[in-house]
Amino acid sequence: MLEVQRNQSSITRIDGLPLARLGHVDFAKFTKVSHSIQSDQELAIWQLANILFNDDIEDDISAGVPPQFRLKYLHRIKKDRLSRLWEGIVRERNTHAVGKAGSPEERAIYLLCAHRVEEACNVLMTSQNFHLATLVSQIGRDPTTRRDMAQQVEMWRQHNVYSEMSEPIRALYELLAGNSLRSEGKSGGALEDRASTFTFSERFELDWFQAFGLRLWYGISDNDPLEVAVSKFTEDLSSGQEPAFPSPFNQDKDRGVWYSSTDTLGRESPLWVLLKAYSATLGAAKSPVISTLELPAVLLPESVTGDKLSNRLPFQLCQVLAAVLGRYEHLNVNVAQMDQLVWDYAWELSASGDLSQTLFVLLHLSRASDRERAVKETLARFAARLPEPLTPEGSPSATWQQLTSDLQISESWIWMSKALYARDTGDAAREVDCLVRGKNWNDAHATFCRIVGPTAVIEHDYATLETLLSGFGEAPDRKVRGWANGGGVYEDFLRLATARGSAREPQRLNRLVEALVTSGETIGRSGGVEGLEERVAFKEMSRIVAGWTAQENAKAIELSRVLRLPLTGDARLVQTAEMSRRYYNVVMAGGC
Template sequence: MARFRAYTSDSSDEGSSSEPEAQELHVDEEEEEDESDQESTGASSSSDMQEDELFTSPSRPYKRPNRNALVEDEDGEIRYAHEVEDDQRLSVRVSPASSSSPPPPRNRGDPTMIPWAQHVGVDAQKMHVMQTSLFRMPEEAAALKAMNQQTKPNLRVPLQSLSRKHSRDSDGDGLRFEPRERPSFAHNIDPPAYRPSRKYARVESSESAVHGNEGVVVDAGLALGRSFRVGWGPGGTLVHLGKLCGPSSTIKTSANSATITSTTVPTVTNAAHVSDLSSKLLQHHLSNSPIEPDDDGIPFAAPSSALNFASFASLFPSTDRSYEASVFRLGEALFDEIDLHLGSSITVDIRNRVIALRRKAALSAWLEDAVIPALEADLRSNPSASSSTVAFTFLTGNQVDKACASAMDGGYLKLATLISQAGGDFDFREDLKEQLQIWRDERIDVHIDEGVRKVYTLLSGVVGDVIEGSKGGGLEKCSDIDVTKGLDWKRIFGLHLWFSEPIDAPIGQVFRAYDQLTKDASRQVSQPVPWYAEQTTNATSSSSWNLPSQPSLPDGLFSLIRLHAEPACSLSQILSPLSFGSSPVDYSMAWHLYIILSRCMGVRDFADRGEPVGRSGAHTMMDDDEDQEEDGIQGHSPSADLLASMYAFQLESLGMVQEALFVLLHIEGPAGREKAIKDLLARTASKLDEWMTRGVVGSLKIPMAWVNEAKAMYALDKGDMFDAYQLFISAGLYNPAHDLAVLELAPDAVIRKDLDLLKEIFSKFVGRPVDGWHIRGQAFLDYVHIMTRLPELQAEQAHNTVADASQATEIDELTRSVSKLIGILPDVLRNTSDIRHRAALSEMVAGLVAQVDKVRPLALSKVQPMLSDETTKLRHIHSLAFARFQSSLS
């Protein structure tokens, strides 16, 4: 065991005694070794060293042990040495034995001796404060060492409690634990589990788990991260590694990271049809959309109010029964303005009533035409049907005349008389319901032809399976009569419109009746599925997309009827690509409907439309609504911009660049519109020939500078540096043109010693806002000026018999500027890996030094120029020596 003495006083004015009082304290041998290691390596702080010197005397040299070491006291607890020492001093001073007997005499030593710390002027307290604020305290080092030495048997301090105030994960301290409350002092708090800080070690590639097994990784894009992730290219091209697969797919082949695969993703099912349709619709759209710069100077397309559903429907022949033509005709019936031909004296209530009736009549006419294909298909599929059944089939399309003729041909004269009164008043319907109830009560309904009962049921206004009983006002089910069986959703909706609801019922009431019927779980009613889901056997409905067997989105025609019937419905709920086609990325119809309904007619908008803003993007406050409409002020909608971007991408994938640019002109945000157009021009720069450029600039009013910028990037990609430089200049992009001139064009011109070309290249930047012009491009102009002007001045001096002071001054200025120019040339031609830069730098330095050597060799005597080769250096040394020789003679 090691022993040391604890003194009763630590003041610096006391000398060291020869036999001081001491109390034996036992310290572990390991702690003694740790303490000696700290003293040998200089780990102790300067304040501890000063305190140790205070207790050292010449008569008895003594090195005081570290007061911050962890020691074991008499009770077996681990404490700091200075705490144990202070307790011992206090016990000696306050104990009864010490108070009853005087303390033993103490030898003060030589009173003339001055401690070394006081002699050199070191304040122990000040040193301790500086050490605490700048360095780690010794007790912290001891705490760290105690945490690392968990195997010590005598160390009973919990490791979890040893944590500094300011934790450093690099030292392994972990997080500092906050104090916790305990119910009483009799209950100890269990220390929290020690959680060391996470450290990440760099693994060499040779020790990696993937080393040597790269071929077994199926998805290399996922394994190698962002460096090899999937990327989209022009025209919907997808560039990827390996094979495209889903998360649950099983691939037997491995992916090679050196092989890149290019896949074209189809955006539409029938590309030819979509191209022709989009071209026709966009051409009509362009002819009615003036393109003007907005407040930020960015071209913006503002569709006029002349673009309505009727104008688009007129593009299709009257015999065209395509889905797109049906969409525009339905929109014309529901949303286009109706000329009522009413006088100004008509009240608003009457006017609204007339409009509702006219809307319903227009919807009925559209629906009659829309269900003709399905009606004719039913007649062809059942040629042996009875006359009553044929009459019912005609009634499902509201063809009352043909239904009457069919009933008469079959001998059903009374039935034909009833059919002629289809859609009659309530008394007529009540009589038919009473007749159906009588047949049911007398149980003779099973002996009546089913077609006749269907006609009676339909004419009575019962479309569901419930009829109102004539006796007692109760409800009875007519389970054996289902007039909706085998009908598509348009004809079922037509039954509500023509026979079930009153003639003066609004469209909204008809829509709610049909919607309630489709939501009835007890009925198997045809849902309003999209057209391609109904025509599963049609070859034109085949899609390259994996669509669900049960479509979750309704038909686009049904969505338009819902939009008219529900005032709270927004465009965000109905404009889905799968509602109008079998491709989830075909946004053609959705975008055109948005333009008509929102931008032209103002009927409805997206749900995320913000506050009214100007076309420049700044919020405006205008009281006059008419002024707002004239200025085209409207709120910004991110969904509208996203819809335009998606449709433009679809057109780009089809090769319709001008059409895609026109769609991007409808983006509302000016910054996003500019970026989207420039990006599209950059991707399709190879197609920007003279004819297309004329159309883009002339018809679409896109700035020529944007087109030149795209062409410049394409020329730069091909390696045509001079063409790219000229195009950047034409586009007004002087910074990239300047960089291109310095790094690519100037070295070639210098090597060929074509000073005129060099001057022509950089003279275009004079007076332009170019970054770093004075230390880059200006250097080449200075080089040209020096190389051309110095020979001229030298020749003029040779012909002049009398020295010209102005010429001498100009020569001095030019020669002094040579040293500065040579100093910045290495930074201008900085690409040392390019041999042209090294050759051009050598050529420029050699030429400048040669010109200076001819007129003022001493101008470079005090400068260490970067000379190109030994020949130039030797020539300069000869010129310099000769000039000094001449000056010594004079």
């Protein structure tokens, strides 16, 4: 399901960092995902959202309206679509309701609660109640008939006729009169003239789907938009007269519970939240009785999924509503809480091991600093699994392209995470390579001079030395601080060590000797384990350089400078003997 949102999102750089935002929301695609991925409850949510917020649906309902009139009758089209969806929900949830009815009239009530008008008429006709069956066949259609029936009901009440009717029959007449909430009885007068007062939801144990359906089908006229029914239900809930509270699917066990508290934030069905959001913002007859909705408080995981640790659907619903309705005054978006929902869902994805989706969700954070920190932390957590730019076969890596191109994650961040992982595993050469490829020149140089360069010199691993030094590219002294006394020393040594005999450059050799002398004096003052590899490497380079100076082609090096090299005792003894031999050879040659 997240992939549907991802395909409709655009990722742009804001404040130099990638930011994900929904563009045009295509609700229809959310409804077409396989049922194996989403539950029936979630499918109903997306179907309702598609009906309410998508004006471009092409179906059999819109096909019956000429294109030039569709905008004019859009409210009727939406209402008919909602009616069909609501009928399916009610029938699925209350399949056994008709069977528990104790009389034909009560059975007709349950059938009407699912908008099964024809079946209700058949039940009444079978029971020989032809007059009521005829009236029910016209239910919810003619405002004049509804008004006349309301007057008739009031007359019956005043003249004590109601006391002679059963409650189901009274309920049927009330529905014919457009009253979808309660039947007012009569508590005073003679005992035989009294009639009970009851709400339909209590008397017939209706859930909120049935109760709202009564407003939608029988409480408003055909020309009224659906938001009028939403307003009626909202008013009845707010006044405390309607006990069928719109609880979430996961709280079906609370059906019939009377909610006397006015604090319903976060305890309402997401379907009801969608209906209120539409009615308060986009509805042609915007309802003044619906208070401002706040995201994500009205769509918390507890009410949407019933699980505080299941954040995917709340995250998607909040992002979608914020994208579609964020500019309207009756919808407030709490940015801090939206960010917290992003963090919660990203944690959930991270725990499941889904790197790409985790990063995509984190790119919805509002603050650039939070996005940077979150992405870097996630990359570090998945460092062992981060891809390479190329597959082992040499073709471009799809995962690498997904991270760097689709999500626009900085390559340097990925290489830095790889470098940290290499450091953790003790692979210093790999660490330098990753730092270099991520263009973290100074960090790469520091690690190279501290561990990798010295180790390569000690082990005479000139191939590794060549590979890592070449990674710094041309003119490394312009990229790296202290290159001349660090990586430059190893570069000069490598070029001289891999040169053939007379091919060694005197200028480079002089520079190397001077650098070794200077650096030797510095590192010679350090002791302990720290810097041990570097000290050993400099002594090894000095030993090799001293050997070169003994050759005929290296006589340009001053002997006094060679003695200042950081040599070991044995190497210094050998070099002193060689210098003495060369000195006496010169003396003897002069005497001849």
